[in-house]
Amino acid sequence: MTIRNTRPPTMIKDQDKSEFSHHRALQVLANGDDVAYEATLRNVVHDGARQPKLPPRQTQKHPGYIRNESGGFFTS
Structure with a gap:
């Protein structure tokens, strides 16, 4: 079974580095x-x-449903 993300990606307003350079640095760290x-x-x-x-x-x-003295519920 494959789980798919059907939501559109979040609109990015500003970023300090590209997604590619970020993933590349993480891949180097993983290696x-x-x-x-x-x-x-x-x-x-x-x-x-x-x-x-x-x-x-x-x-x-x-x-x-009525609450009884011990805190539980019972039906009348």
Whole structure:
């Protein structure tokens, strides 16, 4: 089973280095070679979350549920 990302990529407003140079530095590090720590970092400015957060939903219990003295529920 293949998991696919169907969301469009986030629009990047500003970055301090290209994605290619960032991945290249990480690949050099993964191969066991020495690379400067700053080369592995990438600062990106973007819009943030793609979807607004939904307000919390109010959960409603069945009208027959009543809380008993020990904190559990029982039906009448």
